[in-house]
Structures are given as C-alpha cells and as structure tokens.
Amino acid sequence: MAGMARRSRREFAVSHGNTVAFLGWTVGVMVYLATLAVAGALFAQTVLDRWSLSLAGVVTVQVPQASQPASNGPLNRIDSVTAILDETPGVHAHAVLENARTRALLEPWLGESLIAELPLPLMIDVQLERGAQVDFTRLGERITSVAPGSVLDDHGLWLSRVAATASTLARGGWIVVLLVGLVAVISVVFAILSGLTVNRDIVELLKLMGARDTYIARRFQGHMVGTTLPVCGLGGLCAIGTVLAVTGLARENGGRGQALPVQLSPAALSLLDWVIVAAVPVAFAILTVVTARLAALYALRRMS
Amino acid sequence: MSMMASDSIVSFDNVEMRYGDSPPILRNVTFDIPLGSFHFLTGRSGAGKSSILRMMYLALRPSRGQVRIFGRDPHQGNASNIAKIRRRIGIVFQDFRLIDHLSVLENVALPLRIAGERESVIHRHVSELLEWVGLSRYLDARPPALSGGQQQRIAIARAVIARPSLLLADEPTGNVDDRLADRLLFLFEELNRAGTTVLIATHNENMVSRYRHPRLVIIGEGVEMQYSRYSSASTVYRK
Ligand SMILES: Nc1ncnc2c1ncn2[C@@H]1O[C@H](COP(=O)(O)OP(=O)(O)O)[C@@H](O)[C@H]1O
Ligand SMILES: [Mg+2]
Numbered sequence: 001m002a003g004m005a006r007r008s009r010r011e012f013a014v015s016h017g018n019t020v021a022f023l024g025w026t027v028g029v030m031v032y033l034a035t036l037a038v039a040g041a042l043f044a045q046t047v048l049d050r051w052s053l054s055l056a057g058v059v060t061v062q063v064p065q066a067s068q069p070a071s072n073g074p075l076n077r078i079d080s081v082t083a084i085l086d087e088t089p090g091v092h093a094h095a096v097l098e099n100a101r102t103r104a105l106l107e108p109w110l111g112e113s114l115i116a117e118l119p120l121p122l123m124i125d126v127q128l129e130r131g132a133q134v135d136f137t138r139l140g141e142r143i144t145s146v147a148p149g150s151v152l153d154d155h156g157l158w159l160s161r162v163a164a165t166a167s168t169l170a171r172g173g174w175i176v177v178l179l180v181g182l183v184a185v186i187s188v189v190f191a192i193l194s195g196l197t198v199n200r201d202i203v204e205l206l207k208l209m210g211a212r213d214t215y216i217a218r219r220f221q222g223h224m225v226g227t228t229l230p231v232c233g234l235g236g237l238c239a240i241g242t243v244l245a246v247t248g249l250a251r252e253n254g255g256r257g258q259a260l261p262v263q264l265s266p267a268a269l270s271l272l273d274w275v276i277v278a279a280v281p282v283a284f285a286i287l288t289v290v291t292a293r294l295a296a297l298y299a300l301r302r303m304s
Numbered sequence: 305m306s307m308m309a310s311d312s313i314v315s316f317d318n319v320e321m322r323y324g325d326s327p328p329i330l331r332n333v334t335f336d337i338p339l340g341s342f343h344f345l346t347g348r349s350g351a352g353k354s355s356i357l358r359m360m361y362l363a364l365r366p367s368r369g370q371v372r373i374f375g376r377d378p379h380q381g382n383a384s385n386i387a388k389i390r391r392r393i394g395i396v397f398q399d400f401r402l403i404d405h406l407s408v409l410e411n412v413a414l415p416l417r418i419a420g421e422r423e424s425v426i427h428r429h430v431s432e433l434l435e436w437v438g439l440s441r442y443l444d445a446r447p448p449a450l451s452g453g454q455q456q457r458i459a460i461a462r463a464v465i466a467r468p469s470l471l472l473a474d475e476p477t478g479n480v481d482d483r484l485a486d487r488l489l490f491l492f493e494e495l496n497r498a499g500t501t502v503l504i505a506t507h508n509e510n511m512v513s514r515y516r517h518p519r520l521v522i523i524g525e526g527v528e529m530q531y532s533r534y535s536s537a538s539t540v541y542r543k
Contacts, residue, residue, distance in 0.1 A: 209390060
C-alpha cells in the first residue's frame with residue numbers, strides 16, 4: 001500500500017538535467033532581487049511619506065548673531081522676531097532652540113573645537129497651524145527688516161528634492177521587478193523549449209501513445225515546478241531576512257546616535273507593505289508555473 | 305474484395321508514400337484489414353513494412369491516396385481526435401523506444417497513465433502482465449540494464465497493457481529465441497481472441513510459416529495479400 005502511494009506521487013516527470021538546476025539558481029536569485037527591490041521601493045515611499053508628514057507645517061528661522069554688539073543685541077532681535085511670529089496668523093507655536101542644543105546637534109558633524117569658535121545663528125522652530133496658508137515671502141521680509149541676515153526656511157525646496165529622489169527610487173524598484181519578472185519568464189520559456197528539444201524522443205513517443213498535449217505539458221512542468229517553487233520560497237525568505245537585517249541595523253544606529261532628527265529616524269514597513277513584499281515570491285512562483293505551462297503547450301502544438 | 309467495408313479497422317486505398325523529396329517507396333497500396341483479424345505483414349528488409357505501420361499509427365501521412373483507421377480519415381479531425389485514435393492503438397516499435405530513466409513498471413504503465421487509469425489498477429495489471437512475460441523480477445529495473453530480449457518484452461507489454469483495439473508490432477520477435485517468440489505470439493493470439501485486431505510486421509519467414517495467420521506481402525510497388533500455405537485463399541491488391 002505504501003509502495004503504491006509512493007508510486008502514484010512519483011508519476012513520471014521528464015528530466016531536464018542541468019537546465020533545471022541552472023534555472024533553479026537563476027529564479028532563486030531573481031526572486032531575491034525582486035523581493036528586495038519591492039521592499040526598497042516601499043521603504044523609499046514610507047520614508048518619503050514620513051518626512052513630508054513631519055516636515056509639513058514646520059518652518060525654521062535662523063537669526064544670525066549680530067556681527068558687532070549693538071544696542072540692538074541678539075536677544076532683542078530674537079524678541080522682535082518672536083513678536084512678529086506671535087502676530088502672524090497661522091503660526092501655532094514657536095520655540096527658540098537653545099544655543100547649547102544647536103551645538104549638541106552639530107557637534108557630531110563639525111567637532112567640538114570648531115563648534116566653540118563658530119558664531120552660531122539662533123534657531124527658531126515655528127509650528128504652523130494645520131493647513132495654514134502663510135505668505136512666507138512677506139513673513140521673511142518682515143523678519144529681515146528687524147533682524148537683517150535672517151533666513152526663513154520652509155523646507156519646501158529640499159523636501160521636494162528628497163521627494164523626487166525617493167519617488168525615483170521607488171519607481172526604480174518597480175522597474176527592477178518588471179525587468180526581473182521578464183527575465184524570469186524568458187528563462188522559463190527557454191528551459192521548457194530546451195527541455196522539449198532534448199526530450200524530443202519522449203515527447204514523440206507520448207504523442208504516438210495518444211497522450212494529450214496537456215498531459216505531456218504536465219510531465220514537463222512537474223520537474224521544473226518541483227525545482228522552482230522551493231527556490232522561489234527560499235529567495236523570498238532570504239530577501240525578507242536581508243530587509244529585516246538592514247532595517248534592524250538602521251534602527252540600532254538610530255537608537256545610539258541621538259543626534260538624528262525625527263525625520264531621519266528609521267522608518268518601518270507597515271503590515272500591508274510586508275504583505276506586498278511576501279507576495280513577490282508567491283507571484284513569481286505563479287508566474288513560473290503559468291509560463292512553463294503555456295510555453296510547453298505552445299511548443300507541443302507546434303511539434304505535432 | 306470489399307473496399308472500405310464498414311467492418312474493416314484499417315483500409316489503404318491507392319496509397320503512395322515518399323520520404324521528403326525522394327521517390328516513393330510505396331505505390332498503389334490497397335488493402336483492408338478486417339476487424340478482429342490477425343495478419344502478418346511481410347516483405348524483404350527495406351520493402352516498407354515499418355512505413356506502412358507508421359501510416360497506421362499516424363506518424364506519417366500518405367503522399368497520395370487515402371488511409372482510413374476505424375472507418376474514418378484520421379487526419380480530418382483536430383489534434384485531440386488524433387490522440388484519441390492513437391490511444392486505441394498499441395505499438396511495438398522496432399527499436400522499442402523505452403524511456404531509459406523510468407523503471408520497467410513505469411514504462412509499461414505509461415499507456416494506462418495516459419488513459420487516466422487508477423493507480424491501484426495500474427499497479428495490479430502491470431505486475432500481472434510483467435509476470436506473464438517473465439519479467440516480474442525486474443519491476444524496478446531500468447531498461448538499459450536489461451538484455452535486448454528483455455527490452456523487447458517490455459515494449460510488447462507496454463503495447464498490449466491498455467487492451468488496444470488495434471495492435472501494430474514491428475519485428476516484435478527479432479531479439480528473442482524461437483521458444484520465447486512462440487510465447488509472445490501466444491500473447492498476441494490471446495489478445496486477438498479478446499477482440500484486438502493484430503498486425504505483425506516481420507521479415508522472419510521461419511516464424512510466419514509456423515502460424516496459420518493470413519499475410520500481407522509487399523512485393524514490387526504495392527502490397528499483395530495472401531494466405532499462408534495452410535490456407536487456400538489468396539488475394540492480390542495491385543494496380
Ligand atoms: N525516415 C526515413 N527517411 C527516409 N527514408 C526512409 C526513412 N525510413 C525508411 N526509409 C526508406 O524507406 C524504405 C522502406 O523502409 P522501411 O519502411 O523501414 O522498410 P522495412 O521496415 O520493410 O524494412 C527504405 O528504402 C528506407 O531506406
Ligand atoms: Mg522495419
């Protein structure tokens with residue numbers, strides 16, 4: 001009984017020899033790359049969303065230290081600027097960054113000695129009300145009129161640059177997936193065609209015995225699918241492992257270097273993102289099976 | 305002579321056969337094989353016996369004339385129609401055409417698998433038949449490990465396992481001694497008694513003369529059908 005069950009599961013598959021072993025490696029690597037690319041694209045998108053979210057409604061005002069100690073000292077200039085901010089509609093809150101904090105923020109980048117000599121500008125973090133339409137040009141003019149040399153930065157420019165970069169990365173990721181998918185399809189088609197050619201005698205024999213094309217195609221798929229399915233799973237697992245390792249590393253670094261602003265703290269993929277990432281190897285598995293079957297049926301119809 | 309009688313399983317009508325652009329190797333071939341009959345197809349080596357069988361199992365198409373199988377022109381339907389006809393034909397190839405990487409059992413099981421037979425039935429029938437042809441000890445062996453005679457018996461077992469309506473055997477006793485040849489012929493006769501029409505192509509005059517079955521003889525350009533010396537009737541189908 002056991003022997004019979006074993007035999008039925010062992011229904012014969014046509015051997016493709018090295019072609020399939022090679023295909024296994026190829027598909028495995030391709031699934032790995034595609035899964036990574038999708039994770040990367042989703043990650044870039046997440047980072048972008050997070051930055052636009054945390055930077056939206058935030059404006060920074062830099063007030064330079066006065067070059068010569070005038071009657072109008074820096075503190076007074078700050079007071080004048082904050083007074084202007086107070087009466088500007090749409091400003092929710094503002095806070096002067098302590099010089100010590102600014103120094104601490106910059107220290108890892110510039111070094112202790114340099115920081116000490118640097119005439120650091122005073123920074124004011126301005127929180128806008130949600131959806132507030134503030135005329136930044138006009139506000140900037142008013143601020144420079146009381147504190148010449150001040151800079152009002154609404155982060156718009158560099159945010160748009162980051163956004164462009166991130167969306168290019170995301171789009172690039174999807175293009176990689178498409179290309180890799182295309183290569184996978186081509187590899188499977190060639191493996192099937194070469195398998196049919198190498199085993200032409202068996203194909204002809206099966207046809208003479210009255211086997212339908214679907215039966216023969218199944219025999220050819222059998223071996224290939226048996227190889228590519230586990231390989232798709234393996235490639236996907238390796239990719240997910242890589243993503244976990246990379247994001248874990250990022251999180252660890254983020255935790256240690258406290259200098260990182262919120263916007264740069266590591267982003268994590270959402271549950272939905274993970275589902276999409278996990279769907280990549282599954283999609284590849286389905287793709288290889290369907291491609292193998294269609295290629296085999298097409299070639300068999302042409303062989304008869 | 306009844307052309308295209310409804311009870312003929314194979315009928316050739318003025319068939320001409322050529323390989324590629326070379327001159328025809330068969331011409332004016334006309335004969336009928338009645339349902340349930342047992343025939344030998346004889347002729348010198350190179351006369352065209354294998355080619356005639358190939359036309360019957362639809363591996364070749366005549367360059368002229370008409371071949372009808374089971375009363376119909378097989379090339380008129382679609383591919384699945386041809387497959388259906390072929391499933392009713394058992395073939396013993398001259399070169400056996402066993403699949404080397406499959407065990408003896410799996411080779412013989414192929415026609416049943418193609419027919420979608422249940423696994424338990426397959427195993428029982430295949431073991432029984434292999435025992436009958438004396439190969440029960442080799443169920444799990446691979447064909448290349450066996451002798452020519454043993455491979456021939458596997459090929460025969462595979463051809464008859466699905467109880468075909470028509471059995472075509474190309475030199476099926478070429479690699480076995482007379483004693484085993486008789487045993488295999490007995491198997492074919494058993495099958496014939498159970499309703500299978502049998503056609504055996506052979507150049508082995510010695511074997512043919514030991515049996516009473518009618519024969520188709522290829523002479524010159526065409527086929528002559530005659531009955532063996534035990535029989536009086538002799539019919540010639542020539543132009
Ligand atoms: N595939 C082929 N291509 C070209 N010529 C062939 C082919 N097969 C057989 N022939 C030729 O056809 C003739 C008949 O061959 P065959 O049918 O094998 O004869 P038999 O089986 O009676 O020995 C021979 O002259 C042979 O050379
Ligand atoms: Mg021959």
